[in-house]
Amino acid sequence: MSTTAPEKPAYTRKDFVSDQAVRWCPGCGDYAILAQIQNVLPTLGVRKENVVFVSGIGCSSRFPYYMDTYGFHGIHGRAPAIATGVRLVNPDLDIWVITGDGDALSIGMGHFVHAIRRNLNMKVILFNNRIYGLTKGQYSPTTPVGHKTKSSPLGALDYPIHPIEVAIGAEATFVARVLDADGATMRKVFSEAAAHRGTAFIEVYQNCIIFNDGAHGHVSDKKQRPEHALYLEEGKPLRFGPNKEHGIKMDKTRPVIVWNAENDDELLVHEPQTASATYAYFLSRLHYPEFPIPFGVFRKVEHPPYDALLRERVSQARERNKGGLAELFRGPHSWTVE
Amino acid sequence: MAETKVVEKESVTVRFAGDSGDGMQLTGTQFSNTSALFGNDVSTLPDYPAEIRAPAGTMAGVSGFQIHLAAHDIYTPGDKADCLVAMNPAALKISLAEVVEGGIVIANSDAFTPQNLKKVGYETNPLEDDSLSDYELYAVPITTLTLNVVADIDGLGRKEAERCKNFFALGVVNWLYDRPIDPSLEWIEKKFGPESPIGQANKKALLAGFAYGDTVQMFRVRYRVPRADLPPGTYRQLNGNQACAYGAIAAAHSAKLPLVYASYPITPASDILHTLAGLAGYNVYTFQAEDEIAAMCTAIGAAYGGAVAMTGTSGPGLCLKSEAIGLAVMAELPVIIIDVQRGGPSTGLPTKTEQADLLQALFGRNGESPVIVLAPQSPADAFDTVYEAVRLAFRAMAPVIVLSDGFIANGAEPWRIPDLDDLPPIETGILKEPPPDGYQPYARDPVTLARKLALPGTPGMEHRIGGLEKEDITGNVNYRPENHHKMTRIRSEKIQRLADFIPEAKVFGEQQGDLLVVGWGSTYGAIRGGVERALREGRSVGHLQLRHLNPFPKNVGEILQRYKKILVPEINEGQLAFLLKATFLRKVERFNLVRGLPFKVKEIHDEIVRVLEERDEE
Numbered sequence: 001m002s003t004t005a006p007e008k009p010a011y012t013r014k015d016f017v018s019d020q021a022v023r024w025c026p027g028c029g030d031y032a033i034l035a036q037i038q039n040v041l042p043t044l045g046v047r048k049e050n051v052v053f054v055s056g057i058g059c060s061s062r063f064p065y066y067m068d069t070y071g072f073h074g075i076h077g078r079a080p081a082i083a084t085g086v087r088l089v090n091p092d093l094d095i096w097v098i099t100g101d102g103d104a105l106s107i108g109m110g111h112f113v114h115a116i117r118r119n120l121n122m123k124v125i126l127f128n129n130r131i132y133g134l135t136k137g138q139y140s141p142t143t144p145v146g147h148k149t150k151s152s153p154l155g156a157l158d159y160p161i162h163p164i165e166v167a168i169g170a171e172a173t174f175v176a177r178v179l180d181a182d183g184a185t186m187r188k189v190f191s192e193a194a195a196h197r198g199t200a201f202i203e204v205y206q207n208c209i210i211f212n213d214g215a216h217g218h219v220s221d222k223k224q225r226p227e228h229a230l231y232l233e234e235g236k237p238l239r240f241g242p243n244k245e246h247g248i249k250m251d252k253t254r255p256v257i258v259w260n261a262e263n264d265d266e267l268l269v270h271e272p273q274t275a276s277a278t279y280a281y282f283l284s285r286l287h288y289p290e291f292p293i294p295f296g297v298f299r300k301v302e303h304p305p306y307d308a309l310l311r312e313r314v315s316q317a318r319e320r321n322k323g324g325l326a327e328l329f330r331g332p333h334s335w336t337v338e
Numbered sequence: 339m340a341e342t343k344v345v346e347k348e349s350v351t352v353r354f355a356g357d358s359g360d361g362m363q364l365t366g367t368q369f370s371n372t373s374a375l376f377g378n379d380v381s382t383l384p385d386y387p388a389e390i391r392a393p394a395g396t397m398a399g400v401s402g403f404q405i406h407l408a409a410h411d412i413y414t415p416g417d418k419a420d421c422l423v424a425m426n427p428a429a430l431k432i433s434l435a436e437v438v439e440g441g442i443v444i445a446n447s448d449a450f451t452p453q454n455l456k457k458v459g460y461e462t463n464p465l466e467d468d469s470l471s472d473y474e475l476y477a478v479p480i481t482t483l484t485l486n487v488v489a490d491i492d493g494l495g496r497k498e499a500e501r502c503k504n505f506f507a508l509g510v511v512n513w514l515y516d517r518p519i520d521p522s523l524e525w526i527e528k529k530f531g532p533e534s535p536i537g538q539a540n541k542k543a544l545l546a547g548f549a550y551g552d553t554v555q556m557f558r559v560r561y562r563v564p565r566a567d568l569p570p571g572t573y574r575q576l577n578g579n580q581a582c583a584y585g586a587i588a589a590a591h592s593a594k595l596p597l598v599y600a601s602y603p604i605t606p607a608s609d610i611l612h613t614l615a616g617l618a619g620y621n622v623y624t625f626q627a628e629d630e631i632a633a634m635c636t637a638i639g640a641a642y643g644g645a646v647a648m649t650g651t652s653g654p655g656l657c658l659k660s661e662a663i664g665l666a667v668m669a670e671l672p673v674i675i676i677d678v679q680r681g682g683p684s685t686g687l688p689t690k691t692e693q694a695d696l697l698q699a700l701f702g703r704n705g706e707s708p709v710i711v712l713a714p715q716s717p718a719d720a721f722d723t724v725y726e727a728v729r730l731a732f733r734a735m736a737p738v739i740v741l742s743d744g745f746i747a748n749g750a751e752p753w754r755i756p757d758l759d760d761l762p763p764i765e766t767g768i769l770k771e772p773p774p775d776g777y778q779p780y781a782r783d784p785v786t787l788a789r790k791l792a793l794p795g796t797p798g799m800e801h802r803i804g805g806l807e808k809e810d811i812t813g814n815v816n817y818r819p820e821n822h823h824k825m826t827r828i829r830s831e832k833i834q835r836l837a838d839f840i841p842e843a844k845v846f847g848e849q850q851g852d853l854l855v856v857g858w859g860s861t862y863g864a865i866r867g868g869v870e871r872a873l874r875e876g877r878s879v880g881h882l883q884l885r886h887l888n889p890f891p892k893n894v895g896e897i898l899q900r901y902k903k904i905l906v907p908e909i910n911e912g913q914l915a916f917l918l919k920a921t922f923l924r925k926v927e928r929f930n931l932v933r934g935l936p937f938k939v940k941e942i943h944d945e946i947v948r949v950l951e952e953r954d955e956e
Contacts, residue, residue: 018802020802020814020815047797048800049794049795049796049797049798049799049800050794050795052794054639055804057805064802064804065802065804065815067802068800069800070794070795070800070801070802071800071801071802071803071804072639072642072669072802072803072804073802073803073804073805073806074635074638074665074804074805075635075661075662075665075805078631078632078635078662081627081631081632081634081635081636081639082635082636082638082639082642083639084600084625084627084632084635084636084639085598085600085625085635085636085637085638085639085640085641085642085643085645085647086639086640086642086643086794087639087643088598088623088625088636088639088640088643088645089596089598089623089639089640089643089644089645090643090644090793090794090795092795093643093794093795110628110629110632111628111631111632111635114627114628114632310623310625313618314596314618314619314621314622314623317618317619318618318619318620318621320619321619321620325587325588325591325620325758326755326758328584328587328617328620329574329584329755329756330572330574330755331574333371333374333375333521333574333575334572334573334574334755335374335375335377335572335573335574336571336572336573337377337568337569337570337571337572337573338570
């Protein structure tokens, strides 16, 4: 098993670019995410041999092939389970799970929730384009009701699921949302996620230019973004609008928008480190068009990861274990035949 | 009264039967452990219902435990019992067919109440109506006697007091077969502590049962089974699930890697997880996954990360793991899947044994997806089989499916504890640094065709693998027709090449002649017993038990040619027979009983005789 070198390795973006040609459609939002990950990794001080990307199936899951790190392109929905195995064996690795709305929330929902519940030390980045891209355009678990797709020509009937709500429901210790068109926030959030101990879940609003172009248009369009995006900043009131003139406050048990809020005092203040998940869940329920969409870090709390606890148990048991294998095999009741 | 005489016997089979809550599994285990410690060869068959507590007194709730002990090498838990302990009418009704004619029946007469008799359709009390006149019947008021003897223990409830009756029964049987009771007394003390009322009560019940045999003098004969002449060595009792766990630990120890065992609870495989979960001190990481697929994928991730990676399941779980096993085939990772087979299809017979997953293990995946398939032939043999599974997995960089079954998993026998230094080495082939000309994930060893592993965390060998078809040597994604054809052949060829590495198959009995009986897995004991009997009758019979089912040992085809007829007994509808016919183009006779039970020696012997005496049509 490897050890982390004390000095910070001097990498550039190029050190993380593999020799494989990127095969996403021209204009796909995935390019921007790939670029930002490759930008961020050299700044983190991690050794590249310790970086592992694990993915499932879908357009997003081709991601590991484009990273010059260790990588495992798994099977549909199972990336968190594969990553769990890697995590159990080696505590020094930086594990990034790359998944999509179909991969994580449909076929892989079980593993997604359980990885988060265990707070396994890994980053989970979910590319949410609200459509099945690789299978050519069927509705996904995040597709809005009524949306017409190849498999829903009269409009989707399923009520969509919101991944951040699910993650917080599973007590995720780090939850964030970013947008493929917003490189600066991506870099900031990816860096913060990388430093988190436990499962860091990041939903990326990602545009599928072929099958669902403009799914996040109300925020990916730079002109509309200030009206519809709520940037979360720790210790600051929840404000949005071109000049941050509007805010969010609580009215009894309901959030309401305060248009042209002059006074910060009545607004909610962003506290991502609140121990209870109730506040983060409340944030996750702010949906467009009734509310602006929160971006940034929803929740960031400390909680021991499963893998660290297991490792501790194994090391303690090994310290206590004075007998060798021969003793174990003999057990309390052996007998000898001469 | 005449003195009870002691008769020496070569072997004895005892069956304990009662309600699920009567503690029959415990009683049986105690009796077999005592016998093993005494020096007999022992083979056991637990036979219990899937329900934890079926309604009391019903046939559905009967839990049985059969023990065969002998002064010689034995292979099976015995065909029929020489002695049955029946704790209630349901147990008697269900088990009587499993008792030899003239055999001993010890019945708890207290449980033969009108109500209990009615529950199982006895119109009159069989202990009183002479219907058991073909047996040596002892009606003993076990409950009353137990309650009397524990009456003076403070702090013992009536229910707890009554629960001690299994130890009274154990005491009687220990006396009858001249077994020491000290090991069970020690066990009770260790389990409950020296002061606890329950522990004291159980001890008293055991001693009282033993004394009862001595003082009542109703038994005409006591039996003694002398020590077996086992090969020199240190022994212990071991069941198949424990053996799998120990084999895994030993293999990880030899491979100098941690053991990761990821599993989802399923009968009858869960005890492997339970055993390993208590052995973290041997560098064992157990992981109870959220489902079967996750367990398989976690094992795959662990193999990729650098562990001896294993999962355990039963048939329904193997179905769920199929896609992920295919991933391990494509990614060429060493993963071990232990399938403790049970009656199927679907949920089937969760607690009963079967051998019907063989073809699923070989072929139950999409695409051409060859894996190594091994099967242990007895509980203790599961240790060696799992150890070998790890060895072969690393040698070929391929998944291995180990086909255990319910009979092996829960059956126990003496295990000759191996000297760790005598175990064959396990070479993992993990690269510590890049080769001089650079690391290529799918470059291969010219002899084994295995690729070399480079673990995440190792500088200079960063690479990507996955489920998409790999380009030869580089491991990059590749869809070219010739490449896919080539890689398909390589994945198959590297498994077949193991035939040059594994030992050749050996035949027991006649090396050529009239009939070869071919089996695999847990049928070993019954087939060996049947073949031995046929050999004693002067018949020309050989026995071949296959541990390696993919690949077959390289001399199997040649062996089959040496016999006029081939008989393949299986607890399925003829899966190995199908493989042998397809592979070696030999006509084979099938013998299939799919009852959730192992074969009896007599059944195999009768079939051998039938096949030998059958005239060829041609």
